[in-house]
Every structure is written in structure tokens, then in C-alpha cells.
Amino acid sequence: MNFDFSDDAKALGEQAKKLFADRAGTARARAAMAKDAPDFDAGLWTEIANLGWTAARVPEAHGGLGLTAEESCQLAEAAGASLAVVPLVSTLLATEALLIAGSDAQQAKYLPGIADGSLIAVAAINEPGAVNPNASAIRANGNALTGVKAPVPDLPGAHLAIVAAAGPDGPSLWLVETSAATVEPVETLDLVRRHGRLVLNGTPAEPLGDSAAYQAWLDRAAVLLAFEAIGTASAAMAMTVEYAKTRVAFGQTIGRYQGVKHKCADMFIKIELARAHALHGVAMIGSDGAELRQAAAAARVASLDAVSFCAEETVQLHGGIGFTWESDCQFYYRRARALSAALGARGWWADRLVRALEQRNRAAA
Amino acid sequence: MDFNDTPAEAEYRATARAWLNENASEYREPPATPWKLDEFVRRSKAWQAKKFAAGYTGITWPKAMGGQGLGPMNSIIYGQEESRFHAPSGLYSIGLGMCIPTVFTHGNPEVIQRYVPKALLGEEVWCQLFSEPAAGSDLAGIRTKAVRDGDEWVIDGQKVWTSFAHASDFGIVVCRTDPSVPKHKGLTMFIVDMKAPGMEVRGIKQMSGGSDFNEVFFTGVRVKDSHRLGAVGDGWKVALTTLMHERLAVGGKPRHAPGYETLMKLAKGVEAPAGGPAIEAGDVRRQIAQTYINDQGIKLTQMRALSALSKGQIPGPEQSIAKVVVAKTMQDMASFALDMAGGDGFVSGADADPELAKLQGSYLGAAGLRIAGGTDEILRNIIAERVLGLPGDLRPDKDKPFNAAA
Numbered sequence: 134m135n136f137d138f139s140d141d142a143k144a145l146g147e148q149a150k151k152l153f154a155d156r157a158g159t160a161r162a163r164a165a166m167a168k169d170a171p172d173f174d175a176g177l178w179t180e181i182a183n184l185g186w187t188a189a190r191v192p193e194a195h196g197g198l199g200l201t202a203e204e205s206c207q208l209a210e211a212a213g214a215s216l217a218v219v220p221l222v223s224t225l226l227a228t229e230a231l232l233i234a235g236s237d238a239q240q241a242k243y244l245p246g247i248a249d250g251s252l253i254a255v256a257a258i259n260e261p262g263a264v265n266p267n268a269s270a271i272r273a274n275g276n277a278l279t280g281v282k283a284p285v286p287d288l289p290g291a292h293l294a295i296v297a298a299a300g301p302d303g304p305s306l307w308l309v310e311t312s313a314a315t316v317e318p319v320e321t322l323d324l325v326r327r328h329g330r331l332v333l334n335g336t337p338a339e340p341l342g343d344s345a346a347y348q349a350w351l352d353r354a355a356v357l358l359a360f361e362a363i364g365t366a367s368a369a370m371a372m373t374v375e376y377a378k379t380r381v382a383f384g385q386t387i388g389r390y391q392g393v394k395h396k397c398a399d400m401f402i403k404i405e406l407a408r409a410h411a412l413h414g415v416a417m418i419g420s421d422g423a424e425l426r427q428a429a430a431a432a433r434v435a436s437l438d439a440v441s442f443c444a445e446e447t448v449q450l451h452g453g454i455g456f457t458w459e460s461d462c463q464f465y466y467r468r469a470r471a472l473s474a475a476l477g478a479r480g481w482w483a484d485r486l487v488r489a490l491e492q493r494n495r496a497a498a
Numbered sequence: 499m500d501f502n503d504t505p506a507e508a509e510y511r512a513t514a515r516a517w518l519n520e521n522a523s524e525y526r527e528p529p530a531t532p533w534k535l536d537e538f539v540r541r542s543k544a545w546q547a548k549k550f551a552a553g554y555t556g557i558t559w560p561k562a563m564g565g566q567g568l569g570p571m572n573s574i575i576y577g578q579e580e581s582r583f584h585a586p587s588g589l590y591s592i593g594l595g596m597c598i599p600t601v602f603t604h605g606n607p608e609v610i611q612r613y614v615p616k617a618l619l620g621e622e623v624w625c626q627l628f629s630e631p632a633a634g635s636d637l638a639g640i641r642t643k644a645v646r647d648g649d650e651w652v653i654d655g656q657k658v659w660t661s662f663a664h665a666s667d668f669g670i671v672v673c674r675t676d677p678s679v680p681k682h683k684g685l686t687m688f689i690v691d692m693k694a695p696g697m698e699v700r701g702i703k704q705m706s707g708g709s710d711f712n713e714v715f716f717t718g719v720r721v722k723d724s725h726r727l728g729a730v731g732d733g734w735k736v737a738l739t740t741l742m743h744e745r746l747a748v749g750g751k752p753r754h755a756p757g758y759e760t761l762m763k764l765a766k767g768v769e770a771p772a773g774g775p776a777i778e779a780g781d782v783r784r785q786i787a788q789t790y791i792n793d794q795g796i797k798l799t800q801m802r803a804l805s806a807l808s809k810g811q812i813p814g815p816e817q818s819i820a821k822v823v824v825a826k827t828m829q830d831m832a833s834f835a836l837d838m839a840g841g842d843g844f845v846s847g848a849d850a851d852p853e854l855a856k857l858q859g860s861y862l863g864a865a866g867l868r869i870a871g872g873t874d875e876i877l878r879n880i881i882a883e884r885v886l887g888l889p890g891d892l893r894p895d896k897d898k899p900f901n902a903a904a
Contacts, residue, residue, distance in 0.1 A: 134507075134808045135500050136801040203499070374886045389889045391875065394882035401881055402823060405816040406791060409798035416499040427790075435791045480780070483787035490762065490790065 136416060138203050145200075146207030149186065153215030156180065159461040162216040166324040172290035173327070174218045181219060182250020190228045195244035202353070202418040205229075206360040206411070213364025213472075216325060216464055220253050220287035222361050227254030229353045230295040234306055234342025243293060243308075254293040256354065257282035257309070257331050258476055266351060266477040271298035271333065276340070278307060278333040284319040286475055288329025291316075296331070296338065297347055306342040306350065313337050323471035325464060352429040354476055356414035359432035362472045363407050366436070366443040369465040370400040373447045380452075393450055400443045407435035427493065430486035437472065437479045444469035501801065503575070504808060510572055514579045517552055525585040533586070539623070539665050542589040546620025554580075556594070556618050563602045563610070564618050570807045581753065592661055593617055593624030597670045600740045601689065604727040609689065613668065627657040627671035627690070627714055628737065634659075635876045638681045638734055642716060644673035644688065651675075651688065651726070653696075653719040659870075663699045663712035666692045670740070671716075672733045677901040684900055685733030689725040696720075706862035751793050751824045752867070756860050758789040761835050764853060768839055776838055785834050792827040796820050815885040821867075822877040829864035832857045 138146070156177050164170060181187065189204045191197020198204075205225045212221045228247055231240055231254075246252025258266055261283055271280035278298050288294065291311055297304040315332035342350070374397055377388035387393045410432040417425035444465040448455040455462040473479065503511055522545075533541065549555050557573040559565020566572070580587065598617045602610050616622045633639040642655025653673055663669070669690050676684035692699070696719040701709045728736040751757060765777035765786070776782045800820065803813035835857050836843035843854050850858070868874050882888040895903035 134503065134801060134805045136798070136805045137499065139499075370886075374888060377888055385892060386889055388882070389892055391879065391891065394886075394888045395875070395878040397886050397888060398878035398881040401885060402819045405799060405819050406795035406823065408816070409795045409802065410791065412499075412802070413798050416501075419499050431787075431791050431794065434787055435795060438791075480784070483784050484780075486787045486790065487762075487783045490758070490786070494759075494762070 136412065138207065138412075138415075139201075142201070142203035142207050145189075145204050146211055148184075149208050149211035150214060152181070152184070153211055153217050157215040157217035157219075159216060159464055161218055162325045162464050163461075165218040165326075173220055173287070177217065178219045178250060178253075181221065186221065187224055187250045188248035190225065190232060191244045191248040192232075192240075195240055196248040197244065198248075202356070202415050206357060206415050209357045210360040210364035210367075213361035214368040216365070216368070216468065218325060220255060220291065222357065223255040223287040223291070224253060225357055226256040226354050227293065227295045229357070230256065230306055230341060230346075230350045233349050233353070234346035239308065239339065239341065246292075252293060253287070253291045254295065255285060255287045255291045256476075257285040257288065257294040257296045259284055259474065264478065265481060266297070267303055269297050269299040269304040271296065273298050273300075273307070273338070273340075274335070276338055277335045278309065278338045279335055280333050281330060282333070283330035284321050284328035284474065285331055286326060286328055286471070288316055288331060289318055289327045291329075294331055295341065295350075296333070298338075300344050303344040304347050305340065305344050306347050308339040308341045309333065309336060321471065321474075323467045325468070326471055328471075351476070352414075352425050353418055355429040355433040355482065356411055356418060358472065358475055359407060359411040359414065359429075359436035362436035362440040363404060363411060365465060365468055365472065366400070366404050366407070366440040369440075369443040369447040369462075370397065370404065372461065372465075373397060373400070373443075373450050376451055387450070396446045396450060400439075400446060403435070403439035403442050407432065407439040410435050424493075427486055427489040430482045430489060433476075433482040434479055434486060437469075437482075440465075440469045440472055507571055507575060507808065511575045511579060514554070514576050517554070518579055518583060521548055521552070522580070522583040522585050525583040528584045535665060538586055539589065542586040543620050545585050545587065546590055550619050555620075559599070559602075559618075563614055569810075571804070574804060574807070589623055589662060589665065590617075590620060592626050593666070596740045597624040597626055597668075600670055600687070600727060600736060603739055604687070604736050605689070606724060609725060613689065622667040623662065623665055625660050625663045625666040625669040625692070626740065627660055627663075627669045628740075629659045630656060631658055635873055637737070638685065640672055640674055640681075640685060642671070642673050643677070644675050644686060644721070646675070646723075647720075649723045651721045651723065653688070653690065653716045653721060655716050657714040657716075658702070658711075660699075660712045660714050661710060663692065663714050664701065668692060669714075670727065672737050674900065675730055675733070678899050679731070680897050681895060681900045681903070682734045683731055685737070686730050687727040687733045687736040688721045689727065690716075690719065690721055694719050694721075704866060706859070706866060751796070751828065752863075755828055755863070756832065756835075756857055757793050758786050758831070760853065760857065761786050761789060761831055764835055764839065764857075782838065785831065789827060789831045792823050796823050815881075818877070818881055818885060821871065822874050822881075825864055825867040826874065828860055828867065832861035832864060836861060 185198050186208050188197040189200045193199045209222050231243060247254055260270055261281055271278055294309045294311055296307045296309050298307050314336045317330040319328045319330045321328045377393050378386055380387045410428055413428040414432045417428050447465050448462045451462050454460055553566055554576055556565030557568050557576055558570055561567040598614055602614055617624055630640055644651040644653045669692055670687055671690045672685050672687050674684050675686040696717040698715040700713045702711045702713055703709050765782050766775055768776040770776040770779040799816050803817040806813040839854055846858055883890055
């Protein structure tokens with residue numbers, strides 16, 4: 134039995150955590166809250182591109198390192214833990230779409246830029262008024278798209294958007310160069326990560342993949358985002374545990390009280406349940422396994438539960454100081470909603486999980 | 499990443515499977531009616547002797563103790579293969595899993611020679627006498643006392659929640675030998691003859707209706723000093739060895755307990771309050787998803803532990819979440835399912851639907867599972883203190899002499 138990350142993937146994750154700890158962290162996140170702050174930390178982006186992180190999943194033929202989903206998931210977890218103000222997870226999500234569905238020409242056109250960091254790509258799934266990633270109001274007319282995508286994570290500053298648009302049997306995948314569309318900033322609860330509105334008005338676009346490709350991408354995206362959420366949840370837990378070891382009330386550190394320590398234990402329990410399913414998801418991506426759909430949905434639901442719980446209890450266990458603007462608690466509290474809004478919320482994925490289980494039961498019957 | 503055996507593991511599994519196919523064929527199906535105690539003990543002894551002859555007992559024990567000297571994966575693989583059958587094995591799980599390793603770690607050579615081989619062969623059954631009415635979660639609060647008398651000790655007191663005491667020949671018992679020192683320091687462990695004069699075993703009827711445990715009363719029970727395990731006053735340390743062996747027995751969902759699939763099946767045949775089949779109702783689907791996430795999450799977490807063992811590494815701390823998740827999930831799922839079935843979920847006895855009766859059993863049993871082998875609260879303390887490094891609870895009696903603490 135070998136149900137664990139490879140040593141190489143773990144080493145990359147450690148390297149990423151260390152670099153982010155040095156270069157990112159909550160002070161940088163706070164700086165990014167300023168109205169006139171740049172869309173992302175361009176210096177850090179160059180650094181991580183030079184380290185090959187944006188190239189991790191890109192095949193060697195297109196200037197990448199040709200690594201596995203184990204490596205990209207380790208990077209997503211490290212990014213989630215650090216709140217690093219770089220569009221790394223978005224670019225990794227877009228890369229998966231190009232890997233699943235891109236033609237040779239499309240891969241040759243976009244992947245080298247992703248690999249060297251010069252091209253920032255994002256996934257544009259959300260639409261105003263919609264809560265179901267399988268229902269899109271974006272209309273295609275030939276190779277032109279019309280409609281609105283919002284809020285799209287990391288859209289300001291991005292060059293390429295993977296767009297889900299209505300197709301004959303459910304949404305399919307399209308490529309839109311943002312220079313051909315209108316990009317507007319969207320204010321969200323997350324004050325650190327930029328979000329945008331992609332306005333398509335007969336905008337030139339290229340078909341990327343059919344509805345089956347879109348469904349396959351959703352599964353992979355759910356696994357990557359689960360690791361990002363696990364990273365964020367773990368960082369919130371670590372900060373809270375540290376505080377509980379030092380804050381004194383009624384003559385002893387608050388970590389001695391079961392009312393406090395049991396909440397910390399519950400954070401750990403929820404994170405490890407999420408990690409087990411997310412790891413199952415990576416294993417299924419790597420082996421093209423039949424259980425990917427249920428593993429991905431379970432990972433998404435469990436990781437959102439973990440990050441919501443950890444974020445909420447982080448504020449709570451810090452007490453009054455945790456509710457101040459100056460405290461770092463708000464980063465996690467706000468980011469929990471960003472992670473949930475990134476790709477269909479908990480309820481939709483819980484339903485997708487049960488559908489996957491029903492389908493498996495029908496197949497077995 | 500994969501879920502496959504290494505070549506050596508696969509070979510061991512294939513050999514074990516072939517042996518079981520040959521030797522456990524009468525246990526392919528569960529017994530039509532549950533075995534009575536006599537029958538269960540008789541079958542358990544015969545099955546243990548068969549396993550002993552084939553080298554499937556004491557798999558991880560040192561060869562000097564009659565074991566096979568193999569690694570934990572061998573033991574786990576054999577257990578997985580045996581669990582495909584319904585052979586009687588529970589009688590020895592505590593004795594061979596916990597008591598005898600304590601005996602051969604802390605006993606003198608004569609004691610080891612006298613007891614270990616017969617236990618491994620299954621001729622003699624062992625139980626563990628730790629918990630007391632006033633020493634449950636706070637296990638070191640033991641009041642059963644042992645007083646020295648020449649080269650013997652005289653034991654008086656009461657133990658509780660002892661599994662298989664009524665079928666056991668011997669037990670290991672923790673007693674207070676010095677009440678004038680702090681509670682963890684005044685304990686000593688002994689081997690006791692369950693048939694000795696002054697021993698009385700009484701069954702406990704659980705709220706679930708079953709009787710899996712006993713109370714054991716000690717009145718002037720005499721034990722030779724040679725049957726002491728470890729030094730006088732070292733009983734707590736010795737008990738920790740025993741409990742460490744307990745933790746190696748990774749606890750997942752009880753094998754036949756209903757899970758998310760039971761809920762899915764039931765929800766197809768029940769009407770939702772707002773009309774239509776319950777399986778289409780949002781709250782039902784959420785409960786199915788949550789049950790899957792918890793139970794399957796624990797299974798996957800255990801696979802992470804097995805992967806570490808398979809590579810010769812020590813499993814990570816994440817496996818400590820298993821029981822606390824499984825027991826509460828079982829309770830939540832059962833109560834949800836019974837409520838979903840309305841009045842039918844509540845009717846028991848001869849009129850009960852068999853599937854719902856199983857869920858009722860799960861509902862009642864889960865209440866015990868949340869307490870047994872570490873309560874939800876103690877397990878959360880352990881995660882917080884040993885995994886996350888938070889400080890221990892305030893224990894005002896910890897450093898006071900036992901007989902001076904409140």
C-alpha cells in the first residue's frame with residue numbers, strides 16, 4: 134500500500150511552504166488590502182515562476198517540468214496556507230483544463246507562457262445569479278461568446294480565461310483572451326485576493342473541450358481547491374493553537390480549558406478527514422481511477438467544512454482581539470468564503486457526491 | 499500512489515487466503531443463530547489451536563515468545579483476510595492483543611514460561627482488569643487495593659467493564675499498593691487467577707440489552723509476589739504498555755454496523771415530509787454525504803497509516819481521530835435514519851422491519867461506543883495535547899498523596 138504523496142512531491146511542498154513563509158505571510162496579505170495595491174505580488178510571481186512552480190504540470194515538450202498532480206496539489210496547499218498574493222492556484226486550475234482538453238495547437242500556444250510565468254490564466258466559472266456550475270447562461274454564436282462571468286478569482290491582471298459556456302449537453306470549455314473582453318474589478322468579502330467581472334459581448338473565443346471535458350476538469354479542480362482550503366484551514370488552526378498556548382485567562386493558559394482545546398481538536402479532525410479524501414482524489418487523478426468523481430466531491434465538501442469551521446473558531450478563540458481589523462483572524466474568516474465561492478458551494482458538491490455514489494451502485498447492480 | 503500490496507505482502511496474503519479457504523470453510527457465513535457462550539468458547543479454542551499450528555498467532559511477537567517475529571503489516575494482512583470469514587476470534591483479542599504482551603514485557607522468566615505458551619495456543623483465556631466504578635476516564639484513580647503479606651499480596655476491591663471475565667482463566671489487574679503517594683505512583687500490576695477463592699464475576703446488562711461485560715469483585719484474593727508485573731509502584735507505566743498495544747488495534751467502524759449505503763437504500767423506500775422519495779430531499783442527501791465523508795474518511799486515513807507501516811515508518815498522528823469520528827457518525831446516522839422512517843423506525847421487537855431493527859441496534863450501541871476505550875472527551879484531550887501540543891488539563895490531585903486528595 135502506498136497511499137501517500139511521493140517524496141519528491143513532499144519535498145516540493147516543503148520548499149513552497151518555506152518560500153511562502155519568507156516572502157508572503159499575513160503582512161503581505163495586509164498590504165494587498167490597500168485600494169491602490171497591485172493586483173498581485175509581481176516580484177513573488179517572478180520568483181515562483183523561476184522556481185518552476187507554474188511549469189510544474191506543463192509537459193516538457195511545452196517548456197514545463199511534466200510533473201504530476203501530486204506536485205500541483207502540494208503547491209496549492211502551500212499557497213493556501215500562506216495567503217500568498219499570487220494567482221498560482223488559478224493558473225494551476227487553468228493548466229488542468231488545457232491538459233485535459235487542449236488541442237496540440239492550443240497547448241503549444243498557451244502552455245509555454247504559463248510555464249515561464251509570462252501568461253497568467255484563470256478559470257471563469259461563476260455567473261451572476263447562478264449557484265449551479267452545471268448551468269451557464271453564456272451563449273456561443275460561432276466562435277464568439279456573450280454573457281457575464283463574475284466573480285472570477287484573480288481575473289484582474291490575467292491574460293487568459295478558461296470559460297464555461299452553455300452547450301447542447303451542459304456547459305463546455307472555451308478559451309478567451311482577456312484583452313478581447315472587458316475586465317472590471319469586483320469587490321468581494323475577500324479583501325486580499327482580487328476578483329473580477331469578465332464581460333463577453335460577442336467576444337472572440339476558441340472551443341477548448343466538450344461537456345465531458347468540463348466535468349473531468351471540475352473533478353480535478355475540486356481536488357486542487359481542496360488542498361488550497363486544507364492549507365488555509367491548517368494555517369488558521371496553527372495560529373489558534375499558538376495563541377491558546379500563550380493567552381492567559383483565569384490564571385492559566387486558555388489551551389488548558391477543554392472548551393478551547395476540544396475546538397482545536399475538532400479543527401484537526403476536520404482537516405484530516407478532508408486531507409484523506411483530497412489524497413484519494415490525487416491518487417485517482419494519477420491512476421485515472423473510477424472513484425475520482427466521488428473522491429473529488431467528498432474532498433471539496435470536507436475541505437469547505439474544515440476551512441469554514443477553522444476560520445470561524447479562529448476568530449472565536451482569539452476573543453475580542455480576533456474581531457479587530459488589526460488581527461490576522463479576518464484573513465482566514467474572509468478567505469473561507471472565497472474558497473467556497475470559487476467553484477460551486479458545499480450543497481452542490483454534496484449532491485454531486487451522492488449522485489456519484491448512486492451511479493456507482495447502479496453500475497454494481 | 500496505489501492501494502496495492504508490495505510483492506512480499508501479496509505473497510503473504512495469497513498464502514493466508516489459501517490457508518483460510520482450506521481451513522475456515524465452515525465460517526463462510528455467520529451462524530444462523532448466535533452461538534451460546536459455551537459453544538463460542540469451544541469453537542474459539544478449536545480455531546485458535548488451528549491458527550497456532552499454521553503460524554497465524556502471535557504474528558508480530560518475538561520468536562522467543564512463540565511468535566512469528568513478523569512486522570505489523572503481516573498481522574494486518576492476516577486480519578483482513580480472516581475478516582472475510584466469520585470465524586470466532588474475539589475471545590482472544592484482549593488477552594493476546596494486550597495482556598500477554600504485558601506479561602512477556604514485564605514478567606519474570608518462570609511466569610512467562612508458565613503462561614505465554616498456553617495463552618498463545620488458546621488453552622487459557624485472559625482478561626484485563628483496569629476500569630473501576632470511580633476510575634473510568636481517570637484511570638489512575640484506581641481504589642482496588644493490594645496489601646503485601648509475606649511473599650503474597652491480598653487484593654480487595656472492584657473492577658468493572660471487564661470483557662470476557664466470565665470466560666477467562668487469568669487476568670492482569672492494576673491495584674493501589676501505596677495510597678500515601680500521588681495517584682500515578684502508588685499502583686502495581688499483577689497476574690490474577692480468575693478462579694481463585696474470593697473472586698466473583700457478575701455480568702452487566704447494558705442499556706442496549708446485551709451483556710458483553712462484567713463486574714469483578716475481589717475479596718481477600720491472594721496473589722504470589724512472583725506474579726507481579728514490573729516493580730512495586732510501576733503499575734501505571736506497565737498499564738501504559740498495555741494500552742499502547744490497544745492503540746495498535748486501529749479502530750474503524752464496527753464491521754457489520756450500518757453505514758451510508760444503508761441510509762441510501764432506506765431513503766429510496768421512504769416518503770419525504772414534503773412528498774416524493776426521501777432520497778431526493780436535500781437534508782437526506784446532505785446526511786448521506788456527511789456519513790460517507792466521515793466513514794470513508796476514516797477508512798482512507800487508516801490506509802495512510804498502513805502505507806506508513808508498509809514502508810517501515812511510524813503512522814502519523816492523524817490516525818488518532820478514528821474512534822471519535824466513527825462512533826458519533828454511527829449515532830448521528832442511526833438517529834437520522836430512524837427519524838426519517840417515522841413511527842416504523844421506532845417500533846421494535848417482532849413487528850420491527852429487519853433493516854430498521856439493525857439501525858436501532860446501531861443507535862443503542864453507538865452510545866456505548868462513544869464511551870468505550872476512551873470517551874469522545876478524553877480522545878479530544880489526547881488529540882489536543884499529544885498532537886497539537888496544548889497544555890494538559892489542570893489536575894489538582896495529580897501531585898497530592900492519593901489518600902489526601904479530595
